Amino acid sequence: MIRFVTETGSTNSDLAAQLRAGETVAEGQWLVADRQLSGRGRQGRTWFDGRGNFMGSTAIHIAPRDPNPATLALVAGVAAYEAVSKVLADPSQLRLKWPNDLMLGKAKLAGILLEREGDAIIVGMGVNLAAAPELPDRKTIALSALGPVPDRDLFAHSLAREFDRELERWRTYGLDPLVRRWVAVAHPAGTSLVVQPPGEDRIEGSFAGLTADGALSLRLADGSTRAIHAGDVMLANEES
Structure with missing residues (x-):
């Protein structure tokens, strides 16, 4: 079920407030907004409020036998890839970038x-359907640059279906198949990356896949590999 609202501060914040108030937020329900006045991205970034874009959130209630909740980012990434690939005439340049970005070429x-809110993980997603923000540190793109703007409501239903499918696979089969599928639609092995781990200097290396637990495997200049569990990751020359 999808609930559409004209305007809100943040769909993530709205679902978190419902959960804190003891309200039922069933899995499979989405909150999708035409406008977000206080949308957020990772590391405190402001999320672009582009009318006609997809901006929505859903909640996952973590069960004891579920895989690591952090790997829901991989679930969401694969779902976004599948939904977007269906509205592209040529999805060959569509790629996932760890931990949370869907790229078209070198543009986000x-x-x-x-x-996290108690025992639930709120998954917020934003897809540039109609317009893309101008960011100082990275290139961006919207699907409108490639052709007609996809209908936001139809896209929302498609994405919700893909997410439900990937969530069921995550719970049923665990991380191994998910990691393989994620890597299959990520940028190629050997792609140059720049990583900014929390509290550390930037690290340069190349993409060497994911670890078994879903972390980024970064190959360093000396041939060793390092598992990256958190940090900002950019493609070399991704900056605009």
Whole structure:
């Protein structure tokens, strides 16, 4: 079920407030806004409020046998990839970038934000359907640059279906198949990356896939690999 609202501060914040108030937020329900006045991205960034874009959130109630909740970012990424690929005439340049971005070429098309509220994980997603923000540190793109703007409501239903499918696979089969599927639609092995781990200097290396637990595997200049569990990741020359 999808609930559409004309305007709100943040769909993530709205679902978090419902959960804190003891209200039922069933899995499979989405809150989608025409406008977000206080949308957020990772690391405190402001999320672009582009009318005609997809901006929505859903909540996942974590069960004891579920995989690591942080890997829901991979679930959301694969779901976003599948939904967007269906509205592109040529999806060959569509790629996932760890941990939370969907790229078209070297430009950011969509982002994902996970936030915890009690035993639930709120998954917020934004997809540039109609317009893309101008950011100082990275290139962005909207699907409108490639052709007609996809209908936001139809896209929302498609994305919700893909997310439900990937969530069920995550719970049923665990991380191994998810990691393989994520890597299959990510940028190629050997792609140059720049990583900014929290509290550390920037690290340069190349994409060497994901670890078994869903972390980024970064190959360094000396041939060793390092598992990155948190940080800002950019493609080399991604900056605009």
